[in-house]
Amino acid sequence: MTVPKTEADAYDRRSLHERVAADLREEIMSGDLAPGARLPSTTQLKERFSASNATVQKALHLLKDERLVVGRPGAAVTVREHRQRTMRPASYMAPAKDGEPYRWLAEATKQGGRARSELLEVAEATPPADVAAALGLTAGGTALLRRQVLFIDDEPVELVKSYYPLEIARGTAMMERRKIKGGTPTLLAELGYPPRLSVDRVSARVPTQEQYTALQLSSSLPVLRTLRVVHTDDERPVEVTVMAKAGHLYELQYEFVPE
Structure with missing residues (x-):
């Protein structure tokens, strides 16, 4: 017997910063965010994902660790050249x-x-x-x-x-x-x-x-x-x-x- 999925079953159980990073990662890999392009500002990301500043920063930290983007505190975060x-x-x-x-x-x-x-x-x-x-x-x-x-x-x-x-x-x-x-x-x-x-x-x-x-x-x-x-x-x-x-x-x- 097949049990139908509930709304809770279909919910993305990852933490919000992981979901934010996943969406940005896909945009980088698909070319929507090209090498050298600036990522949206922290304010824009907060509004887009209904996230706190700390959550956005954790997501960006993941992408930096994955060698997809570069950036310093107070500076724009950009997609690394020749990454994919x-x-x-x-x-x-x-x-x-x-x-x-x-x-x-x-x-x-x-x-x-x-x-x-x-x-x-x-x-x-x-x-x-x-x-x-x-x-x-x-x-x-x-x-x-x-x-x-x-x-x-x-x-x-x-x-x-x-x-x-x-x-x-x-x-x-x-x-x-x-x-x-x-x-x-x-x-x-x-x-x-x-x-x-x-x-x-x-x-x-x-x-x-x-x-x-x-x-x-x-x-x-x-x-x-x-x-x-x-x-x-x-x-x-x-x-x-x-x-x-x-x-x-x-x-x-x-x-x-x-x-």
Whole structure:
């Protein structure tokens, strides 16, 4: 039996300052409040949301902590420049050309800012169940893990955990704790495993402790989690990557044509 919702059930139970921040956050992400634009004054926000000065200030503090706006006491609060970035996965899947850096770095740089990566770990590991299933591993099976954080303008933007079949990775530069020229897509192509198909599964999740710390988050706003499976010839999976980025700072853009 379905119980109809009451008015109380439909009520937004978040505190008022969280609701104020949520509405302003949406206007920033949609472009209604563009980079560099001033937010409405405290007086205007108080009237709009029927809120006290303290409530408005708490909402603005949240947005400042989330790196969406900047401002000093007594000064106008403005939307930070280049905050929301649109990432286009298809643009950096292919191997880098000779002499070029890892394509994520190159594509991120095109959007402005300094992009770099920091390799945190290279080890044999038991992957999460969804990664193990994508790689076709048996229960308790291991894969090579390469874990890194990607930065733009020295701010962490993405935690990346990539897993590779050991029969492919052993004896290659992937097993070493050092960066690979052109990135692993380039090395895989050189080894005879060029990317032919990539499948993404994207979900929004509450950040784990690891993600919260690595991305220097300030609240439990969802992260965008992407599980990417890269297939080579004969639909063989050669790389499975789990990527997490702050959901309030980034969006994904997929481009395709009808078959």
